[in-house]
Amino acid sequence: MIASRGARKIKPPRKNIQGDDVDLEPTWVTLSDSFREIHTQNASQLSYEQLYRHAYVLVLKRKGDQLYKRVIDFEHDWLSEDIRPRLHTLASSALLSFEEYDTKTVNERRVSGELLLKGATKAWDNHQTCINMLADVLMYLDRVYCREQRRTPIFEACMELFRDTVLKWLVTKGEDGMDLLDVLSTIILDQVRMERDGDTINKHFIRSCVHMMESLNESNTDGQETRLYVTRFQPRFLKASTEFYREESERLIRENDAGTYCRWASRRIREEEDRCRSTLSESTTDKIRRVVEDELIRNKIAEVIAMPNGVKFMSDNNRIEELSLVYNLNARVDSKKTELITAIQKRVAQMGDEINRAALAASHTPPAPAPGYSDGSTKSGERVVNQHTAAAMKWVEDVLQLKDKFDTIWRLSFASDQALQAALSKVFSEFINAATFPRGTEYISLFIDDNMKKGIKGKTEHEVDLVLDKAITLLRYVQDKDMFEKYYKKHLSRRLLMNKSVSNDVEKQMISRMKIELGNNFTSKLESMFKDMTVSEELSNGYRAYVDKLGDYDPARVDLSMHVLTATVWPLDHMSGALDRDPNKQDKAQGPIFPPEIERVKKGFEKFYLNRHSGRVLSWLGGMGTADIRAVFPKVPTKDGLRERKHELNVSTYAMIILLLFNDLSENEALTYEEIEARTNIPPHELTRNLQSLSLATKTRILLKEPMTRDIKPTDRFKFNEGFSGKFIRIKVGVVSAGNRVENDKERQDTDDSVRQMRAHYIEATIVRIMKQRKTCAHLQLISETISQLASHFKPEVTMIKKRIESLLDKEYLARMPEDDSMYKYIT
Amino acid sequence: MSEPTEYVTLVSYDGFEFKIRRSAAIISGAIRRMLDPQSNFAEARTNRCTLETIPGIVLEKVCEYLYYNEKFADSKDVPDMEIPADIAMDLLIASDFLDV
Structure with a gap:
């Protein structure tokens, strides 16, 4: 309060309360009577002021310690004589129903349990209210005496009393005697168990009991960790739950399929979370969740995934929902989802392998007779695809389908999870690049x-x-x-x-x-x-x-x-079609001999071109071109009389050259294969193909071959087919394998070789680039750097890099460091 | 009369009655507990506190202070309250009793 100012005399306080020594006894009688009234809920007749004043006076008269002691004694007596017996009777009868576990029905057990819970809750609530009032009345004691003497305030002291005299009082005797807390825990566990089994229980009482245990500490020290709930109930609860779920999961995994198991597991987790929220304490949520997750998921997920109707079955049958459950469950216990990823990867790898194998098998079966394809007829030529190519198409379609499938699953079931995406990408890339499937x-x-x-x-x-x-x-x-x-x-x-x-x-x-x-x-x-x-x-x-x-x-x-x-x-x-030649020294020297009229045109264009761009070299690739020639066939009798027949032939450049040879021949004169080859200088491979299409395919048989066999032999003779007739004016003469198709083994070999060659260059260039920058570099580092720089192009083999380094050493781009063999130096 | 009213009555031992706003009265810890409707003491039921230790002249000053405190609780540079020196000691005792 504000002190007074001024110099006026301060009167001594009036003595009406300080008066004489107060006698403790009569005052205490009044107080203890009133306390009893409070405990029996009759406080409304009492005057707070009066009680407060009594306590106040006692404290003023230095009788605080006696008052304090008497209050504690009073409470102790009250608790042990009034509350304890009532609760213990309930506890005993509840325990009894446990001992006769087999004979009593669940219902009876629940009722007796609930009675105890209810009783304990009620006693606790009452005690709290009364002690609140008591503490209010004894406020002055708390404020002055307890603070001075460092005593526990009345309220806390009485709460501890309740804990020690009621809750920790042994209900059963003997070595492993249980105190009331144990009994309460047992009952709550039992009720939880009932709820897990599908019964309805009264959550309210459990909640209050838990609340009570939460607000009391094990000893007189403070702290979250020493709460009775944490020290007494929670461990038992977790242990019981562990056992319960271990057993249940064993049973369910035996009896149900993976999908059901997962559905059930997620339901259980949800239930436990709800239970913590509505019945037990929120602080247990995480712990019980971990227990359930451990028992239901971590210890079982591998088993579930591997079940015959596990992930493999689900992904095969597009069980989006079940997969999503598996994903969620796995994600709970393992942020990396290892189990699921392994399973999915395995499945994708399997399916990918199947696709690869199917494609290989398809491409290895003897291809459908190729000549059908070489038919110039526009009808079948377009449609009949080489079997290899079909296999390739199928492979790509299959892979895409697989990808689509797992993308869908990934999107719908796996919540577009990054880790899974990476895993899927990895496994796809693995089987697409598999060494067995080049x-x-x-x-x-x-x-x-x-x-x-x-x-x-x-x-x-x-x-x-x-x-x-x-x-x-x-x-x-x-x-x-x-x-x-x-x-x-x-x-x-x-x-x-x-x-x-x-x-x-x-x-x-x-x-x-x-x-x-x-x-x-x-x-x-x-x-x-x-x-x-x-x-x-x-x-x-x-x-x-x-x-x-x-x-x-x-x-x-x-x-x-x-x-x-x-x-x-x-x-x-x-x-160029120059498969039989070394690609490096092809063309000019060996190019086909064009007939004079064509040669003239060619020269003319070369002149024209070089006029525009001087200094360039033109090489002609006859193998790629086509020519339209107008051919006149001798008159043959038709129903309209004798007619000259004209056809426009669309042929390849080589075929044109061949056909023009026959221009100079007289009727019925023939050329052998060797003659044709000598006069045209067309590469034998191309020559064979063109002759095939000119003489074998029925619809474009412009040349007649002797003997009429399927193969072209050097001794075969060809002559102009004067009796050729076609339905159309324009005739397209196809050439065998003009389209894009899968390479045959020889071509493949060539491609591989040339790729290898190109890679060698790439690697050397990369090494030089790195060394130019670094001047010196250790062997291993050089290799790893090379690999990483080339990663966007291809995955070089280490042996190949080593070879390239050696070759660079030979060429003296690099040198080993004299002091350290594993270091290289760039030589400028 | 169990509903909490806006005004409560404080009575001194010599019979003076002071009607005072509840919000101001419960600044005193003792009065607040007296009037706590949950504990349901006689004072809470009647909204009337008889303070057997405090004379009217002091109680008046107490009431003045309670209002004064309520008014300036959150402000700074508060004007001082006039305290007559003759009741200063009594006032101190009362404040101790009432826990203000």
């Missing part, structure tokens, strides 16, 4: 090829987008990107040169997508292929205009359109 890259490129040629015909932009997306998805998994690039270039070049592509726009879209995915390096060559096409077209037009200006129109003149391709960009070794 053709993935080729197949993917073929798939794109097929779609570019016909697949996307008549599809909407959106559908096309989807196809491209799929292709890119697969591409992402491919490790040997350089391999893919090679195939893609090859297939793309065929598409471009033969005008097979349905839409240039889509081609360009595809490339820009690859650019996004794989970077500029990867697509720059593909892009320049497109540029070459455009330039060539301009060039053709330019040349035509140039020729037109040269002189009068000559009906016999040969029209020429050509593509000028940049040699480094286009996969020329694949296109």
